[in-house]
Amino acid sequence: MPGLGNVGERVRDLRLSRRLSQAQLAGHDLSDSYISLIESGKRTPTPAVLRLLAERLGCTAEYLSEGIAPEQRAHLEVRERHADLALLDGRPDAALAGFDEVIEHTDDPELTARSRWGRARALEAMDRFAEAIGALEALREQAERDPGRSSWLPPVISLARCYHAAGDLGQAIALGERALARLHELELTVGQEHTEVSRVLLLAYVDRSEPARAHGLGRSVLVGAETAGASIALAYQRASAKALEDGDIGDALFFAEQALAAHVEGARAEAHARLQMAGARALLRGTAPYGIGDAVEGNAAQEALDLLRACAPALRGAEATQCAIETARALVLLDEPAQAVDAAEQALDRLAGDSTPELVNGTRALETVRARLVLAQARLAQGDRTTTSSVLRAAAGELDRLTPGRPTAHLYRELGDLYESTGDINGATTAYRRALEAAGLRPISRAQSIASNAVGL
Template sequence: MPGPGNVGERVRNLRLTRRLSQAQLAGHDLSDSYISLIESGKRTPTPTVLRMLAERLGCTPEYLAEGVEPEQRAHLEVRERHAYLTLLDGDPATAEAGFDEVLARSDDPDLTSRARWGRARALEELGRTEAAIALFEELREQAERDPGRASWLPPVIALARCYHSVGDLGQSISLGERALSRLQHLGLEVGNEHTEVGRILLLAYVDRSDPERAHTLGRRLLVPVDGEHSDAPASAHYQQASSRALNEGAVGDALYLADQALASRGGDTPLRAQARLNLAAARALLRGVTPFTTAPQPYGMERPPGDPRKAASEALDLLQTASVLEGAEATESTIERSRALVLLGEPERAVSDLEEFLDTGLALAATGTVTSEPGTDLAARARKSVQARLVLARARIAQGDRPAALVVLRSASGQLNGLPPGRPVAHVFRELGELFEAAGDALGAAAAYRQALEAAGLRPARPQAPARDLGRV
């Protein structure tokens, strides 16, 4: 545990333990009044004075300054790194416990900041997104207060991702656009940060029913203007961005980007980051086309015209990198690939892939219990299971088998009723309504559209009574 209190309190406690007076501790170099001011917290000793006091008190300067001996601090440094490795290995619960230990025992600002970042990431991985947001917000405020020590970029990108996860699309887009603008200002249009911000914004634009902005950004991210990006390695781009940040006086950004330059020197291709971006771009492409020309779009939310087959072909090309994805992202790639196959006129392949996926048990069972928190893993898994069923129904409709499609849609509707309300669920209900309409079930479509409004926090207006009946009301 750290030593009690502040520097002055530690000096006083050790002095009393050694049975020294203030004059004895001061010796010939200092005055007893100066020692009194240090102990009362009215003066902060210089490094030279700290070394002098530590020698007379029989401790280390580090203990007086921070309350932790060098060996203890080294142990905590190692513990923090081990916790982060555990997080990367896919065990966020154990990682959280490790970060908590470091936070409880360390007074070192840099180590504490790293441990708080790791704990926030562990909470995010555990599905405790609201708690993660609170920590990331603290880290963002800290970086804004002290830009000379910490970079503002990592917590802002993490917050954009977390706000998207809980359905706050406005905040997610606002933060994502600010981060993207900052990266572009620094000339950094490669690397994990640029890829992750682009991915988050693509998903948020799609979920906000803004495919035009999603497509514009997707083209920008995936098909840069000729000559815009050089063939230099990512480390060179990071180094240039770090130099620009340093010239601006943004030392925190400069240090962070320099660290990223060193980390990228290994030459490894960020395959997973690119695959995640490709998945988001494929999703944007597939949401920007109209698969059923006979089904009108409800509530004035018409999609822009597009070429479904071309979009589907491009999406399949993008999804070729999906083999490196895992978990929920692998599930989503299966769903989007099947959606593309339907648009390409290959519903049989889509049916085969989706039925195999649903039969493996990877999707949450329709009778499964989900938590009431929108950002939790169970709710997200259940939503993915419903989305897989909707694409399966879409494939059945494309095959001309409307009875089979209705069976799947009613199963999906029952599963949707157990999910917490919010924008993501409202989008799924809207797609359910479109499919009921395409399958010829007008009552099912009306009910789904009504539930879409309610999930979005709206209520359908009550029908007005005819004018001749108003007097009777």
């Protein structure tokens, strides 16, 4: 529980509990009369004085200023986060109880502000719109009084949504248009805020039988979404910079936080996409493109293709190229050779150009061979043996320049399988021999084989 009273009362209560006089607490640095003024509430101690008093009273400066001990503050910080999680989990009643508890037991302005915002959102989620509107109006007024501390945009957008739900279309439209105008001032036409306020306005226009305004807004929103070239994180960053130039610190801080959150979400999406591609490669491992003649289940290839198509938009650079190669591999297995050719050639185009700068020369060469081998498999499935042979010769020439090792040996083995499928036994034999050499094994010559058989080896 937080300490009762104000700073002066906490200083006095702790001093008496430690059985110190005002003069003893003052020491050589302060005067006892100054301590008396602090305890009576007539003077507010500076941060330096607070730290000095806290050291002599055996507490923290935070406790003296806010009335809450560090461990109690940590508990309330966790409680506020748990309330946020409850709201995200669809348990607004539990969230409301958590936010109310934090508000009751803390004097910290930042923690109180976060909890009041969470409380308003919980009330809205419980369809208690009148109470939510009251809470949000208070937050909006606070933000407008102190624009350097917080942005008024989040409560205004929530207010527009609540007024619409409560049937007050006039207020919903007035607030929504105000928020949308502010976003346009900041040149922000993407992101959660723009999407949500546009949605609320569209619904309000329709409900108030204003189709012309609804159609106009709908067209502008859709065109803006299609033509927005910058990433959401970058758009937020630019909006934050513009707000800062305009002196709107609250908006600048808010959109800076949104930019950071968008970067985190982007990183999470990219990490998930990498996981999906790894899963697809695992499903395809051991199938025909990795070793001709091995069994493969069609549903595994389809599952791999679904994963690859899902992760492709989030991948960039080298991983996007690898995704295209694996997509071609899956399409071959699913008897879609024409699509497989397109995917493999797309990968080769990326590898030949500057669009895959993350690939170092050795890795680029390996990926190029992989792409050519999948392309050869697709051409073979189309019955085009002439083109298949040409692609295989190009792959063989590139393989011969690679450093020996396990990856090179694996590719030589795949090359041999493909040569064998085309009926080129000499090419297959050479590829298999080079696979052994790349793996560090010396093939047994025909003379050695005859000699070994002669002695019964």
